[in-house]
Amino acid sequence: MKKRVVLIMGLAIVAVSFQCNALTNRGSQDVKAGTTTEYPEAVKKVIDSKCLGCHSPEGRSDKAKEALNWTTLMGLEKSSQVSKLDKVIEVLDKGDMPPKKMIEMHPEAKISEADSKILKDWAVATSDVLMK
Amino acid sequence: MKKKLYFSLAILIAFLIVIQLIPSKLPVNSVVQLPENIQVQNASNEVMTILKTSCFDCHSNQTDYRWYSHIVPVSWLIARDVSKGREALNFSEWNTYNKRKLVRKLEDIKEQITKKEMPMRIYTLIHPGTKLNEAQMLLITDWTDQETKKIMGQ
Numbered sequence: 074m075k076k077r078v079v080l081i082m083g084l085a086i087v088a089v090s091f092q093c094n095a096l097t098n099r100g101s102q103d104v105k106a107g108t109t110t111e112y113p114e115a116v117k118k119v120i121d122s123k124c125l126g127c128h129s130p131e132g133r134s135d136k137a138k139e140a141l142n143w144t145t146l147m148g149l150e151k152s153s154q155v156s157k158l159d160k161v162i163e164v165l166d167k168g169d170m171p172p173k174k175m176i177e178m179h180p181e182a183k184i185s186e187a188d189s190k191i192l193k194d195w196a197v198a199t200s201d202v203l204m205k
Numbered sequence: 206m207k208k209k210l211y212f213s214l215a216i217l218i219a220f221l222i223v224i225q226l227i228p229s230k231l232p233v234n235s236v237v238q239l240p241e242n243i244q245v246q247n248a249s250n251e252v253m254t255i256l257k258t259s260c261f262d263c264h265s266n267q268t269d270y271r272w273y274s275h276i277v278p279v280s281w282l283i284a285r286d287v288s289k290g291r292e293a294l295n296f297s298e299w300n301t302y303n304k305r306k307l308v309r310k311l312e313d314i315k316e317q318i319t320k321k322e323m324p325m326r327i328y329t330l331i332h333p334g335t336k337l338n339e340a341q342m343l344l345i346t347d348w349t350d351q352e353t354k355k356i357m358g359q
Contacts, residue, residue: 152353156309200305204357 229280235266263290
């Protein structure tokens with residue numbers, strides 16, 4: 074009986090520490106500067122504040138990380154970079170990112186028209202250069 | 206006991222008949238562009254044959270709707286798969302894709318074929334002869350590689 078209680082308490086402590094860890098990571102997305110330094114300043118600002126929370130190694134969702142990781146994007150094969158950039162442009166055009174659910178919970182996560190344009194224009198120009 | 210069974214069967218049949226009235230919304234085929242007129246840039250005849258046989262049903266505006274495609278609830282599943290398929294990749298619209306989109310679609314095709322995720326298992330089970338063998342897979346991936354290189358100017 075005692076063993077069981079100790080085990081449950083142990084599990085509870087682990088669960089709580091995981092939660093705390095997740096919370097700290099959430100807040101640290103801006104501190105992770107340097108991982109996206111290869112992007113122009115204006116673009117980096119948008120990526121860091123609107124995308125990196127999910128699309129980075131420290132991101133919250135595995136699905137998002139697998140789909141796009143901004144910190145390694147520029148190291149991919151040129152054709153894969155173009156491919157990812159095309160997807161970025163598409164989701165911004167459709168207004169699919171950041172996801173609606175995310176915006177419902179964190180309204181500040183919404184990307185403004187101006188920021189979306191900065192990111193899109195850069196993605197178009199970059200892929201044009203890559204395809205030359 | 207037997208009576209109960211007959212009754213349940215009758216209810217089931219009645220239910221199946223009634224749900225036939227619900228529209229299934231199968232994506233409409235193009236009446237202008239026939240499958241033989243779909244042009245996929247630089248695809249050899251062999252590649253075109255594979256695409257037509259194994260891909261066009263979901264990835265073109267020329268789906269060959271078989272008799273069962275119109276029977277609810279099968280039609281709901283087909284309607285969903287075809288509309289999702291056309292949205293993800295549509296060979297009828299291949300020539301309207303810009304260079305950037307082509308690179309992405311080619312990469313997606315290669316990935317799906319290599320991972321054997323396409324054609325879908327449920328599709329190849331019902332449609333014999335649509336499953337790709339190793340040689341056919343190689344033909345497709347060679348074509349995607351060459352096309353990508355061309356577009357990338359390499």
